[in-house]
Amino acid sequence: MSEKKNIVDDHHHSHDHAHSHLPSDPELRVKAVETLLLNKGLIDSKTLDELIDTYENRIGPKNGANVVAKAWVDPEYKKRLLIDATSAIRELSYQGRQGENMVVVENTPEIHNVIVCTLCSCYPWPVLGIPPTWYKSDEYRSRTVREPRKVLLEFGLSLGPKVQIKLWDSTAEIRYLVLPMRPKGTEHMGESELAELVTRNSMIGTGLPKEIK
Amino acid sequence: MSRLHDMGGRFGDGSIPVPRNDENEVVNFEPTFKYDWHARAWAITLAAGALGEWNIDVSRHYRECLPPKDYINFSYYEKWLAALVNLLIDKELISLNELKEYVSAAKNGTIDNIIEKEIILDERAWLAKDVQKTLGWGGPSIRNVNVSPVFNIGDKVITQNYSPNKDINGGHTRLPKYAMGRVGLIHSYNNNHVFPDKNAHGLGENPLPLYTVEFKSLELWGELAEKQNDSILLDLWEPYLKHFSN
Numbered sequence: 001m002s003e004k005k006n007i008v009d010d011h012h013h014s015h016d017h018a019h020s021h022l023p024s025d026p027e028l029r030v031k032a033v034e035t036l037l038l039n040k041g042l043i044d045s046k047t048l049d050e051l052i053d054t055y056e057n058r059i060g061p062k063n064g065a066n067v068v069a070k071a072w073v074d075p076e077y078k079k080r081l082l083i084d085a086t087s088a089i090r091e092l093s094y095q096g097r098q099g100e101n102m103v104v105v106e107n108t109p110e111i112h113n114v115i116v117c118t119l120c121s122c123y124p125w126p127v128l129g130i131p132p133t134w135y136k137s138d139e140y141r142s143r144t145v146r147e148p149r150k151v152l153l154e155f156g157l158s159l160g161p162k163v164q165i166k167l168w169d170s171t172a173e174i175r176y177l178v179l180p181m182r183p184k185g186t187e188h189m190g191e192s193e194l195a196e197l198v199t200r201n202s203m204i205g206t207g208l209p210k211e212i213k
Numbered sequence: 214m215s216r217l218h219d220m221g222g223r224f225g226d227g228s229i230p231v232p233r234n235d236e237n238e239v240v241n242f243e244p245t246f247k248y249d250w251h252a253r254a255w256a257i258t259l260a261a262g263a264l265g266e267w268n269i270d271v272s273r274h275y276r277e278c279l280p281p282k283d284y285i286n287f288s289y290y291e292k293w294l295a296a297l298v299n300l301l302i303d304k305e306l307i308s309l310n311e312l313k314e315y316v317s318a319a320k321n322g323t324i325d326n327i328i329e330k331e332i333i334l335d336e337r338a339w340l341a342k343d344v345q346k347t348l349g350w351g352g353p354s355i356r357n358v359n360v361s362p363v364f365n366i367g368d369k370v371i372t373q374n375y376s377p378n379k380d381i382n383g384g385h386t387r388l389p390k391y392a393m394g395r396v397g398l399i400h401s402y403n404n405n406h407v408f409p410d411k412n413a414h415g416l417g418e419n420p421l422p423l424y425t426v427e428f429k430s431l432e433l434w435g436e437l438a439e440k441q442n443d444s445i446l447l448d449l450w451e452p453y454l455k456h457f458s459n
Contacts, residue, residue, distance in 0.1 A: 029294055030257070032315040037260075039329045043339070044340060138226050200242075
């Protein structure tokens with residue numbers, strides 16, 4: 001690159017990394033920053049409680065399971081879901097932060113979809129909640145794009161050689177959800193029963209729905 | 214060159230930390246937050262973000278700009294907290310002296326004594342009553358602008374072969390290095406989205422066409438690809454791409 005004159009340095013840190021002043025114990029670190037922000041009135045403790053309660057108790061993979069189960073029993077819904085996932089998911093009142101632009105990708109006997117975010121930890125919050133530790137791990141972020149089959153084996157998932165993997169690296173603000181295949185022998189089951197079979201990992205592509213015994 | 218966060222395809226990482234039960238079955242359930250301090254770090258980051266002093270691209274870039282030895286050693290929420298502190302200082306929401314004062318109070322166990330009883334909330338503060346409404350809106354990155362996409366579905370494209378942030382040396386981008394200089398096909402056009410390469414540096418939203426581009430495993434990893442016909446799909450902005458002709 002010869003156009004040096006167009007390049008400015010990325011020096012928005014006017015200090016020498018303020019975070020280096022934090023204590024080594026992360027609990028104390030959070031306590032210090034949280035108390036400072038609370039005392040300055042920049043954050044409200046009731047807001048923190050409400051946020052934590054929302055993602056611990058209200059928004060999680062059960063939402064996604066309801067979307068999947070509905071798509072399994074309602075072909076018209078499934079059609080809408082695959083064409084405009086954001087709107088179809090909003091029909092179930094799941095929407096908003098980290099799910100503003102949803103895309104649902106369908107597994108078939110020939111295609112298996114897997115979701116990853118190699119650059120950070122992008123994940124569809126309204127339907128799956130906060131990502132699990134393994135999804136945010138360096139191991140999953142680094143290896144999945146290069147050796148997805150080995151990675152899936154570590155989750156106990158073995159794909160046949162005829163199955164093509166489609167791996168979606170969430171590099172922008174689109175958030176992906178996998179629509180897994182409906183397990184065999186579930187024809188008699190209704191939506192809410194089916195939703196119980198849909199695991200979180202099956203909606204990321206690192207697992208399959210539970211089979212009925 | 215890139216930074217440590219850009220780790221797709223890297224060699225050397227071990228097994229995925231897949232949680233298993235006593236029968237060695239994969240466990241799908243784990244608590245939303247493993248420790249209380251994870252929840253607190255996460256929540257104060259969201260609440261501070263709601264003050265409107267920075268956007269999502271700025272906060273991502275701050276995490277990426279942690280010194281490599283910190284990025285590699287910090288756990289997930291330690292990265293969040295460190296980046297948050299750097300942002301709070303840079304945006305002058307807190308001062309270094311204040312930070313030091315609270316840090317020493319936390320260290321010597323007197324922090325509970327300095328919790329204020331009567332707090333006047335900043336007018337920008339996110340109120341509990343607005344939490345559900347704001348989460349429901351989210352922060353859409355699509356912009357209705359009159360920019361027509363240059364590429365059509367099925368077009369063969371090649372990605373830029375260097376960090377495509379031309380304005381900022383070491384600046385933010387969302388084109389991972391494993392997909393630089395590679396040939397793929399336009400799979401879909403996804404409307405115009407805020408361009409992180411500008412937005413992360415306070416240079417405006419500059420919405421541009423966003424495409425999903427499909428790459429063959431063979432193209433990205435060569436003959437050593439696990440299975441050459443597998444596909445990797447990335448969401449890429451128009452400036453990352455050029456027409457490719459054989």
